[in-house]
Amino acid sequence: DAGVIQSPRHEVTEMGQEVTLRCKPISGHNSLFWYRQTMMRGLELLIYFNNNVPIDDSGMPEDRFSAKMPNASFSTLKIQPSEPRDSAVYFCASSFRGRFEAKNIQYFGAGTRLSVL
Amino acid sequence: GENVEQHPSTLSVQEGDSAVIKCTYSDSASNYFPWYKQELGKGPQLIIDIRSNVGEKKDQRIAVTLNKTAKHFSLHITETQPEDSAVYFCAASRGAQAAGNKLTFGGGTRVLVKP
Numbered sequence: 001d002a003g004v005i006q007s008p009r010h011e012v013t014e015m016g017q018e019v020t021l022r023c024k025p026i027s028g029h030n031s032l033f034w035y036r037q038t039m040m041r042g043l044e045l046l047i048y049f050n051n052n053v054p055i056d057d058s059g060m061p062e063d064r065f066s067a068k069m070p071n072a073s074f075s076t077l078k079i080q081p082s083e084p085r086d087s088a089v090y091f092c093a094s095s096f097r098g099r100f101e102a103k104n105i106q107y108f109g110a111g112t113r114l115s116v117l
Numbered sequence: 118g119e120n121v122e123q124h125p126s127t128l129s130v131q132e133g134d135s136a137v138i139k140c141t142y143s144d145s146a147s148n149y150f151p152w153y154k155q156e157l158g159k160g161p162q163l164i165i166d167i168r169s170n171v172g173e174k175k176d177q178r179i180a181v182t183l184n185k186t187a188k189h190f191s192l193h194i195t196e197t198q199p200e201d202s203a204v205y206f207c208a209a210s211r212g213a214q215a216a217g218n219k220l221t222f223g224g225g226t227r228v229l230v231k232p
Contacts, residue, residue, distance in 0.1 A: 004160075031218055042224045043161070043206060056219060091160050097218045105151065106220060108160030 004109035006092050012115045018080040021112045024073055025094030033106060034067055034077050035091040049075065050097060082116045089113050119144040121209050123223030131231055136194040138226045140207035143188065147209040150183060150190050151220070155204045197230045204228070
């Protein structure tokens with residue numbers, strides 16, 4: 001498997017523009033996570049899905065952020081409108097959650113570095 | 118909710134020496150504790166993990182210890198090499214008990230191994 005695939009790797013945009021980040025999880029995985037990483041706040045969980053259903057979006061900073069998972073092989077994180085403080089590296093991770101699985105090994109993508117000018 | 122604290126935030130060691138990173142967690146229901154390594158420009162990658170029914174686990178130069186009573190766990194790297202230079206994250210999870218399988222991460226430790 002190619003692992004978790006994120007696109008684009010780098011995104012530079014101007015304040016007020018819409019930004020869409022994309023993620024393809026590992027085939028067969030049923031959980032997907034979106035994280036944001038900054039120097040000040042570290043690695044923050046924004047939202048996660050189980051079986052394409054959003055379970056916990058309490059980490060989403062505000063209404064400007066939205067995430068969707070229309071099927072098991074694709075998810076998007078959208079910021080509209082974007083602001084300079086949204087500049088960060090955004091990671092997508094996926095894992096397999098079985099009924100009796102006590103481990104939650106999350107596999108991370110390479111990230112999208114977002115710069116909002 | 119779970120809170121994970123990690124120390125130190127930076128660690129500089131001489132090649133060949135040992136490095137120790139410590140984490141504490143708050144949720145007594147947490148039962149799975151992975152450690153991730155993040156190299157520059159890459160996403161975090163799992164390097165070792167431990168479940169709450171085990172006190173220690175070793176994999177070559179890396180070991181993790183867990184003290185459930187005190188709610189803390191540690192990562193030990195022996196005979197450090199320059200390629201061990203990276204940011205290391207600890208995490209905690211309730212595992213299968215949780216409605217989801219959310220990991221709560223510590224703040225990270227930047228390790229620099231000096232040749």
